[in-house]
Amino acid sequence: MSLPIVRRSVHSQAPLSQSLHPVLDRIYRGRAIASLSELDNAAGQLAHFQDLKGIDEAALCLVNAIKTDKRVTIIGDFDADGATSTAVCMLALTQMGLSRVSYLVPNRFDFGYGLSKEIVDVAYEQGTDLLLTVDNGIACVPGVTHAKTLGLEVIVTDHHLPAETLPPADAIVNPNQPGCSFTSKNLAGVGVAFYLMLALRSALNKVGWFNAQNPAPNLASLLDIVAVGTVADVVQLDKNNRVLVHQGLQRIRSGRCRPGIKALFEIANRNKPLSYLNAVDLGFVIGPRLNAAGRLDDMALGIECLLCDDPLQARHMAAELDRLNLQRRAIETEMKEEAESVLASLTMADSLPPALILYQAHFHQGVIGIVAGRLKEQHHRPVIVFAKQDENTLKGSARSIPGLHIRDLLDEVNTGWPGVISKFGGHAMAAGLSLPIAALPEFEKALHHVTARHMAALDCERKILSDGELDGADIQLPLAHEIRQAGPFGQGFELPLFDGEFDVVDQRMVGENKNHLKLVLRKADGEEVDGIAFSVDTDVWPSTEIKRAQVAYRLDINTFRGRESVQLLIEEIAPVE
Numbered sequence: 001m002s003l004p005i006v007r008r009s010v011h012s013q014a015p016l017s018q019s020l021h022p023v024l025d026r027i028y029r030g031r032a033i034a035s036l037s038e039l040d041n042a043a044g045q046l047a048h049f050q051d052l053k054g055i056d057e058a059a060l061c062l063v064n065a066i067k068t069d070k071r072v073t074i075i076g077d078f079d080a081d082g083a084t085s086t087a088v089c090m091l092a093l094t095q096m097g098l099s100r101v102s103y104l105v106p107n108r109f110d111f112g113y114g115l116s117k118e119i120v121d122v123a124y125e126q127g128t129d130l131l132l133t134v135d136n137g138i139a140c141v142p143g144v145t146h147a148k149t150l151g152l153e154v155i156v157t158d159h160h161l162p163a164e165t166l167p168p169a170d171a172i173v174n175p176n177q178p179g180c181s182f183t184s185k186n187l188a189g190v191g192v193a194f195y196l197m198l199a200l201r202s203a204l205n206k207v208g209w210f211n212a213q214n215p216a217p218n219l220a221s222l223l224d225i226v227a228v229g230t231v232a233d234v235v236q237l238d239k240n241n242r243v244l245v246h247q248g249l250q251r252i253r254s255g256r257c258r259p260g261i262k263a264l265f266e267i268a269n270r271n272k273p274l275s276y277l278n279a280v281d282l283g284f285v286i287g288p289r290l291n292a293a294g295r296l297d298d299m300a301l302g303i304e305c306l307l308c309d310d311p312l313q314a315r316h317m318a319a320e321l322d323r324l325n326l327q328r329r330a331i332e333t334e335m336k337e338e339a340e341s342v343l344a345s346l347t348m349a350d351s352l353p354p355a356l357i358l359y360q361a362h363f364h365q366g367v368i369g370i371v372a373g374r375l376k377e378q379h380h381r382p383v384i385v386f387a388k389q390d391e392n393t394l395k396g397s398a399r400s401i402p403g404l405h406i407r408d409l410l411d412e413v414n415t416g417w418p419g420v421i422s423k424f425g426g427h428a429m430a431a432g433l434s435l436p437i438a439a440l441p442e443f444e445k446a447l448h449h450v451t452a453r454h455m456a457a458l459d460c461e462r463k464i465l466s467d468g469e470l471d472g473a474d475i476q477l478p479l480a481h482e483i484r485q486a487g488p489f490g491q492g493f494e495l496p497l498f499d500g501e502f503d504v505v506d507q508r509m510v511g512e513n514k515n516h517l518k519l520v521l522r523k524a525d526g527e528e529v530d531g532i533a534f535s536v537d538t539d540v541w542p543s544t545e546i547k548r549a550q551v552a553y554r555l556d557i558n559t560f561r562g563r564e565s566v567q568l569l570i571e572e573i574a575p576v577e
Helices: 022-029 055-067 080-095 117-125 141-149 189-206 219-232 239-253 259-267 279-296 300-307 311-345 365-379 406-416 437-455 477-486
Strands: 005-007 072-075 101-104 130-134 153-157 171-173 356-359 383-388 393-399 423-426 430-436 464-466 498-510 516-522 528-533 548-560 563-575
Touching (some): 130 189, 189 219, 189 239, 259 279, 365 383, 430 437, 464 498, 516 548, 528 548
Parallel strands (some): 528 563
Antiparallel strands (some): 383 393, 393 430, 548 563
């Protein structure tokens, strides 16, 4: 058995710079970097807010709200992007002098997603004058329409793809709306919110709002929150997003971050100091703990953790978020095992269908997206997992693979089979939808038909994209440190992955469930290096008969009792016959 390794092709054969480590040079060219200027992550490299359509109108509405003491209610979303977007606006608007600002996050179990009519009514009863949506709103035509009939002002900030009909808001800020020339279409919701706060500060400065007693706030202090939301929402790390994440990471690494972010990192029992934190940690350590609140309970806990100024109180909140995350993981594991059992029972002649659709009445709404993502990675095809929203309605979370735009697939189904889908929205790789329970069989048939047509043009074999082999001399701390500082890496600008064959010197199972494989591997130069592979197949490992292995790995640094050593984080491992 061998791993399906495919080596990345590089952008050009000519090195970017003689000063770069040859491995880093190869990594960058493998990610289509053509010049060193594309790697400049200075704050001055950010695209200007002025290029966002609708941002002047939105800023003017907020200027008026601040000057006339209107009550503003932020309507967030119940994921990490929504939580960070809400926190950024709460902090910035308060710092800029808005005295009456609050937030509402629709509970996914009571209100569903976005600016619904029901959540508008709640805000109206609280005396709201202006609604500001963050990370939602572009698809909420009924909710915005209802708000306008009640006499409320509405500003929509969002990054999701719009439908043909836009909501009748007073202002819409979304880089993906028609006619917007903003260069970074990949902004997360928190990025859009941050840009609006930049525009608002500029607009207030022009009207002379700030003075010695009321200075303009330093919005760069919010970039730690922006970095967390950007990475957690798994948007493409294009040039602009890399600058946002890099700037936020620099603040976190230096300890100049929100107490809640520091507490979330520390509560995860990481033995690494803040200075070691990277973009991957934002996605795998902080993001899931924020998300756990919205998935299982109330996202207000995650928002309050980000807003909290007291380190001790933030620690208590982080501990509760960590507890919820453990609970979420247990539910996710149970659901995934059940889903795999359902898939195994399918009697397919040759293979699984082009899209996997799973539903069980007891599936948990808050975890269906994660389970869909896990199954997508395992089976390399689009996956939709449904849970019951009410007695008549299913709520689904969809995840897709490169080359198959899941929102567009749902749009095709909606067009070709009208009435099957009640509502939908999302991105290329992730989407959400709802439909009547009775429509599930017809929806499944329609999605299989549409997906099969698109998959026919794709190479759907699973591949492991590698940056090549490393010489034994490169599997050392200096290169590991350079890679750690070289990012930020993430979606669309993937963390470097290498491959090679090693002698297996020692192997043992570790972890609470004894399903993680701890290895000592011997390199070609005779030196030994530690490796760790998580959640391995226990039917294969450990085995005294396996003396050599093919490994796909990331070069990492292990810190123990203040001492550093190089370690291979093994993504895939297979015995060499």
